[in-house]
Amino acid sequence: MVQHITKPTIRHPGMRRNALGLTRRDYEGSMSTLCAGCGHDSITSAIIQAFFELDIPPHRAAKLSGIGCSSKTPTYFLGESHGFNAVHGRMPAIASGASAANRDLIYIGVSGDGDSLSIGLGQLCHAIRRNVNLLYVLENNGVYGLTKGQFSASADVGTKSKRGVENRQRPIDPVLLALSIGASFVARSFSGDKAQLVPILKAGLRHKGFALVDVISPCVTFNDHESSTKSYVHTREHYREVVGADFVPPAEEITAEYAAGATEGIRMHDGSLVRFHKVEKDYDPTDREAVYAYVSELQNEGEVVTGLLFIEESTEDMHDGLGTVDTPLVELPIDRLVPGSGELAALMRQFR
Amino acid sequence: MAGRGLDRTNDFAFKIGTVNGTGSASANGLIMQSIFRMGIPVSGKNIFPSNIQGLPTWYEIRVSRDAHTARTPHFDLVVTLNPASEQRDIAEVQPGGYVVHDSSWPLEEDRRRDDVTFLGVPMGQMCVEAFEGARERILMRNILYVGILTALLDIETDVVKGLLREMFEHKPKLLDSNYLAVKMGYDYAKEHFDCPLPLRLARMDANADCVLMDGNTAAALGCVYAGATVAAWYPITPATSLMDRFTAFCERYRKDPESGKNLFCVLQAEDELAAIGMVLGATWAGARAFTPTSGPGISLMSEFIGFGYYAEIPAVIFDVQRTGPSTGMPTRTQQCDLLLCAYASHGDTKHILLFPKDPNECFEMAVTAFDLAERFQTPVFVLSDLDIGMNDWACRRLEWDDAYVHDRGKVLSAEEIRSLDAFYRYVDPDGDGIAARTLPGVDPKGAYFTRGSGHTRLGRYTEDASEYLEVVDRIARKIEGSVRNLPEPEVVERRGARVGIVALGSSDGAVREAIESLAEQGVPLDYMRIRAFPFHESVDRFLAEHELVFVVEQNRDAQLRSLLSLETGANRRLVSVRYYGGQPLSAHHVLEGVLPELERRAVDGEGAGERGAREAGRDTAAPEDAGASSSRVGAG
Ligand SMILES: Cc1ncc(C[n+]2csc(CCOP(=O)(O)OP(=O)(O)O)c2C)c(N)n1
Ligand code: SF4
Numbered sequence: 001m002v003q004h005i006t007k008p009t010i011r012h013p014g015m016r017r018n019a020l021g022l023t024r025r026d027y028e029g030s031m032s033t034l035c036a037g038c039g040h041d042s043i044t045s046a047i048i049q050a051f052f053e054l055d056i057p058p059h060r061a062a063k064l065s066g067i068g069c070s071s072k073t074p075t076y077f078l079g080e081s082h083g084f085n086a087v088h089g090r091m092p093a094i095a096s097g098a099s100a101a102n103r104d105l106i107y108i109g110v111s112g113d114g115d116s117l118s119i120g121l122g123q124l125c126h127a128i129r130r131n132v133n134l135l136y137v138l139e140n141n142g143v144y145g146l147t148k149g150q151f152s153a154s155a156d157v158g159t160k161s162k163r164g165v166e167n168r169q170r171p172i173d174p175v176l177l178a179l180s181i182g183a184s185f186v187a188r189s190f191s192g193d194k195a196q197l198v199p200i201l202k203a204g205l206r207h208k209g210f211a212l213v214d215v216i217s218p219c220v221t222f223n224d225h226e227s228s229t230k231s232y233v234h235t236r237e238h239y240r241e242v243v244g245a246d247f248v249p250p251a252e253e254i255t256a257e258y259a260a261g262a263t264e265g266i267r268m269h270d271g272s273l274v275r276f277h278k279v280e281k282d283y284d285p286t287d288r289e290a291v292y293a294y295v296s297e298l299q300n301e302g303e304v305v306t307g308l309l310f311i312e313e314s315t316e317d318m319h320d321g322l323g324t325v326d327t328p329l330v331e332l333p334i335d336r337l338v339p340g341s342g343e344l345a346a347l348m349r350q351f352r
Numbered sequence: 353m354a355g356r357g358l359d360r361t362n363d364f365a366f367k368i369g370t371v372n373g374t375g376s377a378s379a380n381g382l383i384m385q386s387i388f389r390m391g392i393p394v395s396g397k398n399i400f401p402s403n404i405q406g407l408p409t410w411y412e413i414r415v416s417r418d419a420h421t422a423r424t425p426h427f428d429l430v431v432t433l434n435p436a437s438e439q440r441d442i443a444e445v446q447p448g449g450y451v452v453h454d455s456s457w458p459l460e461e462d463r464r465r466d467d468v469t470f471l472g473v474p475m476g477q478m479c480v481e482a483f484e485g486a487r488e489r490i491l492m493r494n495i496l497y498v499g500i501l502t503a504l505l506d507i508e509t510d511v512v513k514g515l516l517r518e519m520f521e522h523k524p525k526l527l528d529s530n531y532l533a534v535k536m537g538y539d540y541a542k543e544h545f546d547c548p549l550p551l552r553l554a555r556m557d558a559n560a561d562c563v564l565m566d567g568n569t570a571a572a573l574g575c576v577y578a579g580a581t582v583a584a585w586y587p588i589t590p591a592t593s594l595m596d597r598f599t600a601f602c603e604r605y606r607k608d609p610e611s612g613k614n615l616f617c618v619l620q621a622e623d624e625l626a627a628i629g630m631v632l633g634a635t636w637a638g639a640r641a642f643t644p645t646s647g648p649g650i651s652l653m654s655e656f657i658g659f660g661y662y663a664e665i666p667a668v669i670f671d672v673q674r675t676g677p678s679t680g681m682p683t684r685t686q687q688c689d690l691l692l693c694a695y696a697s698h699g700d701t702k703h704i705l706l707f708p709k710d711p712n713e714c715f716e717m718a719v720t721a722f723d724l725a726e727r728f729q730t731p732v733f734v735l736s737d738l739d740i741g742m743n744d745w746a747c748r749r750l751e752w753d754d755a756y757v758h759d760r761g762k763v764l765s766a767e768e769i770r771s772l773d774a775f776y777r778y779v780d781p782d783g784d785g786i787a788a789r790t791l792p793g794v795d796p797k798g799a800y801f802t803r804g805s806g807h808t809r810l811g812r813y814t815e816d817a818s819e820y821l822e823v824v825d826r827i828a829r830k831i832e833g834s835v836r837n838l839p840e841p842e843v844v845e846r847r848g849a850r851v852g853i854v855a856l857g858s859s860d861g862a863v864r865e866a867i868e869s870l871a872e873q874g875v876p877l878d879y880m881r882i883r884a885f886p887f888h889e890s891v892d893r894f895l896a897e898h899e900l901v902f903v904v905e906q907n908r909d910a911q912l913r914s915l916l917s918l919e920t921g922a923n924r925r926l927v928s929v930r931y932y933g934g935q936p937l938s939a940h941h942v943l944e945g946v947l948p949e950l951e952r953r954a955v956d957g958e959g960a961g962e963r964g965a966r967e968a969g970r971d972t973a974a975p976e977d978a979g980a981s982s983s984r985v986g987a988g
């Protein structure tokens with residue numbers, strides 16, 4: 001029987017602490033109940049690392065998800081954050097409503113390729129369009145893990161299921177989709193490349209607006225066999241990082257040393273910097289059309305294109321567009337919201 | 353009909369048939385408001401098509417010195433301005449009544465009737481001569497009939513002029529042409545007809561404490577006064593105007609004086625699934641949030657509604673009911689979502705429903721709904737309908753008590769959280785079935801995981817039978833316990849009554865009128881208007897104390913009767929009376945359903961109500977009455 005397993009809280013005196021005096025352990029959740037080797041667990045670990053390194057007070061974050069193996073993972077990180085396991089494919093609506101009510105919390109949403117690209121495709125697109133301030137992690141394994149391995153909408157043409165059935169339908173690619181409908185932050189990574197994933201997650205958390213991070217995350221139980229294009233082996237073979245990114249928080253900027261080849265940076269809303277390195281020739285992560293063309297061309301050749309592929313920091317997020325006050329709505333006392341008896345009496349005269 | 357004596361002053365009904373999209377709405381509103389300002393009880397029903405331009409539309413006005421506000425299909429006068437509906441309009445006039453028509457063109461012979469008086473006015477021609485341009489001519493023809501009716505019905509001209517002045521305060525040119533059109537119609541009628549008709553108006557003083565308002569406006573104000581800050585929706589008739597009004601009121605009352613920014617957030621979602629998700633996200637985070645919708649929206653929201661019920665998240669849902677099933681008739685009214693809402697979503701669920709009868713209750717129950725949703729941490733439905741929501745009602749002025757304390761329910765503050773050893777989301781410390789909740793962002797100790805999957809009282813995932821049962825049984829207790837806090841039924845008793853009538857919502861006016869008419873005929877009936885679900889215990893008592901109870905409702909399948917049978921076990925005495933043709937309920941629908949059964953009882957002797965089921969006779973007079981039926985059910 002699947003049960004809640006609490007982790008023992010043993011602290012090593014020598015454990016690294018962040019600016020809040022918290023250890024990485026303070027960002028963990030309960031023990032994972034996923035299959036050993038599941039890509040999703042590696043992503044959980046990267047998420048923990050990102051929150052820890054950004055010195056985010058856990059209770060100022062809210063973690064949301066849909067339904068699926070991937071969507072279970074919020075229990076495995078940020079044990080001191082409120083969590084919300086929504087219904088299948090509808091996490092973006094929960095995030096939009098929660099963000100409407102309390103714009104000051106840091107929202108992370110975790111979803112799967114089934115949750116995002118089939119049942120929840122509409123909600124994903126509209127959350128992008130609304131530009132709700134949310135880091136959206138799509139844990140992409142090409143199958144429905146939780147319902148035992150049916151193809152998802154991200155399955156590539158020609159990929160075979162464990163039982164040998166070939167997928168003939170064209171995939172919906174979340175990166176190209178997001179680019180085409182105006183997403184302001186689009187990245188792809190791999191559960192097996194934590195060094196790449198953590199800075200991307202950090203930048204996504206600091207991005208003002210919707211940040212889509214598609215993470216290839218092999219399902220060891222149903223989709224890690226030889227003829228699968230979402231296996232560890234296939235992903236590693238075709239892995240191509242077209243742009244590397246470092247995340248530099250505001251305070252560290254002056255002292256940080258950058259790897260050779262580091263190029264331009266993008267200033268984030270909170271003053272931090274995303275610095276690009278290892279950029280392929282002529283790649284400009286701020287040029288939407290060019291990024292789209294480049295990524296789709298490489299993908300057509302069978303490459304798994306990764307990196308912080310596109311970023312636009314100047315867009316309006318949901319609240320900018322709506323003109324909401326800076327104070328979170330939940331913090332407004334009710335007497336600021338109720339006009340009072342005099343106003344109502346005055347209004348009634350207009351209905352005579 | 354009750355109250356129809358020889359004197360027809362302030363006691364008649366008329367209707368105006370036009371083409372939708374031609375601007376007749378403001379002319380009709382002008383007439384309605386003028387009568388209202390003359391202090392006469394008046395009700396207006398806008399019978400409009402699901403279409404933007406070009407289809408027949410009617411506005412029906414009933415004046416009733418006895419304050420009967422229900423719709424009546426017995427028209428004493430029609431103004432017919434739409435060739436497409438002319439034949440039907442003329443056929444619908446009561447014998448002895450009047451037809452006002454545009455005599456710019458001759459009336460076709462087959463439309464003539466000997467038993468009504470035709471009052472022809474060359475309206476089109478007059479407008480062509482007096483006004484420039486097609487648009488203005490069409491618009492002014494509407495105002496022209498306002499002038500004609502002013503003379504025919506003796507509407508006070510000062511009142512009409514006063515209203516026009518208010519309407520066009522800043523548009524003097526429009527004011528002039530409107531004045532002119534009214535005068536042209538008025539003068540023509542005075543000159544050619546014997547004005548006023550016996551159907552005439554005379555000032556009363558019935559509306560001193562009243563306003564003219566639709567239920568959606570009142571509900572929107574209720575949301576403002578409840579302190580709702582987040583509203584999510586997907587447009588749907590007849591709920592759209594609720595959100596339009598909410599937004600407009602927020603623009604007026606909810607601007608931060610310093611920054612000019614909004615103290616509210618209106619989200620137009622991609623569909624109703626998202627709309628209810630947004631509401632749940634917002635209330636989970638601590639805001640008061642709602643969504644207005646209609647039947648199709650509730651169908652889409654169902655999965656999330658069950659989530660809200662099980663994960664115990666507040667939500668306020670306005671279902672402004674329209675005619676189903678499916679898309680049905682979007683601009684016609686019904687009470688057809690009772691069962692859908694009572695048990696919305698899969699698995700064992702039961703929801704709190706409130707049934708406003710008019711705009712006053714839309715306002716009050718909107719505020720109550722937010723309190724209940726937060727107190728009981730569950731979705732709460734306000735079941736209004738198109739008739740209440742979109743028609744103008746002369747209702748009591750809305751009032752607000754500044755001493756009102758909003759019930760925010762059991763939400764722990766940061767201090768309260770810190771004083772705990774540990775916080776567990778679904779532990780009920782005091783036995784009322786309600787566990788305390790915490791809001792995200794307040795304190796790390798208050799963190800918990802919200803899920804729609806099986807969970808323990810500690811808030812953890814489970815597949816264990818007893819842990820599961822502990823939570824769902826507590827939720828059942830919680831909802832049952834909410835009954836004490838719900839609006840109580842309204843009961844009107846009459847001496848000697850052994851038969852009762854039960855109804856809810858917008859059926860009230862028609863039922864009361866029918867009861868009065870029966871009382872005049874020496875048949876006393878007790879009346880109970882149910883205002884909430886789950887039912888108050890007084891509902892059981894009412895059913896038990898009467899030999900026979902008629903259940904009046906506006907749907908085909910006797911949904912209220914089913915709910916009463918399911919939830920009270922008193923089904924033997926319930927006789928269903930239904931009208932579901934989509935027009936607002938009329939007293940005659942009630943009478944036609946009730947009378948045959950009462951007559952049979954009189955013939956068979958007392959206790960006939962206990963006998964086997966059989967069809968009672970029915971009368972389908974007018975085409976829109978085709979849905980009226982009455983049948984004995986549930987016996988034997
Ligand atoms: C409305 C509804 N339909 C179907 C399901 C069953 N279901 C649960 S998870 C899932 C697919 C999840 O796939 P994905 O999002 O890719 O997550 P993964 O398990 O692969 O991480 C489905 C179909 C459900 N929970 N709800
Ligand atoms: S079934 Fe696949 S996705 Fe689910 S936990 Fe196992 S490996 Fe991960």
Ligand SMILES: [Mg+2]
Nearest residue numbers: 112113143145
């Ligand atoms: Mg998957």
